[in-house]
Amino acid sequence: GESVGLHLPTLSVQEGDNSIINCAYSNSASDYFIWYKQESGKGPQFIIDIRSNMDKRQGQRVTVLLNKTVKHLSLQIAATQPGDSAVYFCAETEDSSNTGKLIFGQGTTLQVKP
Amino acid sequence: DAGITQSPRHKVTETGTPVTLRCHQTENHRYMYWYRQDPGHGLRLIHYSYGVKDTDKGEVSDGYSVSRSKTEDFLLTLESATSSQTSVYFCAISGKANGELFFGEGSRLTVL
Numbered sequence: 001g002e003s004v005g006l007h008l009p010t011l012s013v014q015e016g017d018n019s020i021i022n023c024a025y026s027n028s029a030s031d032y033f034i035w036y037k038q039e040s041g042k043g044p045q046f047i048i049d050i051r052s053n054m055d056k057r058q059g060q061r062v063t064v065l066l067n068k069t070v071k072h073l074s075l076q077i078a079a080t081q082p083g084d085s086a087v088y089f090c091a092e093t094e095d096s097s098n099t100g101k102l103i104f105g106q107g108t109t110l111q112v113k114p
Numbered sequence: 115d116a117g118i119t120q121s122p123r124h125k126v127t128e129t130g131t132p133v134t135l136r137c138h139q140t141e142n143h144r145y146m147y148w149y150r151q152d153p154g155h156g157l158r159l160i161h162y163s164y165g166v167k168d169t170d171k172g173e174v175s176d177g178y179s180v181s182r183s184k185t186e187d188f189l190l191t192l193e194s195a196t197s198s199q200t201s202v203y204f205c206a207i208s209g210k211a212n213g214e215l216f217f218g219e220g221s222r223l224t225v226l
Contacts, residue, residue, distance in 0.1 A: 100211040102157075102159070
């Protein structure tokens with residue numbers, strides 16, 4: 001079946017460095033993608049999204065890249081801070097399904113070393 | 115934060131007992147979802163609703179039922195809880211299909 005996965009369960013970076021979190025998806029019909037951040041004991045929070053008609057989108061300190069050819073999504077965090085430590089999930093859906101159902105990957109834990 | 119309240123936030127129960135989790139929203143959003151989160155599985159969709167009395171199954175719906183009698187409330191019921199249903203349950207809402215989901219703080223359920 002379709003799945004969304006992340007390449008690494010844990011990523012450890014030095015404070016101030018850039019972080020790159022990767023995600024592979026298998027459903028070629030997916031056309032809307034979201035990155036969520038989940039801090040310990042809390043619900044996931046929206047970071048940034050991208051639709052399939054784009055290959056890059058930038059937010060504040062974050063950039064999402066979409067490569068539809070290889071079905072790969074990445075989240076780049078610039079100048080990583082201790083407050084960025086969390087689990088990051090990518091999620092996908094098909095616009096045509098009109099249900100809003102998101103399929104989530106298993107998550108990557110980002111650890112920021114001071 | 116989106117106006118989503120889950121209750122109870124924590125519950126311990128015994129195998130075979132019924133359990134109902136409540137999700138209440140103040141955003142008047144049309145779409146509501148119940149996910150469960152388990153180590154190694156990420157977030158998996160249990161059931162969702164696209165309007166009052168309109169619900170459908172997600173990928174892990176066995177053993178669960180839902181009801182939505184009014185816009186603001188979405189109830190998740192475990193008719194007879196099993197240990198495999200020990201999990202953290204998240205409610206999410208959205209104002210439109212294929213848009214951002216807003217999540218609640220989660221309900222931790224332990225079935226002994």
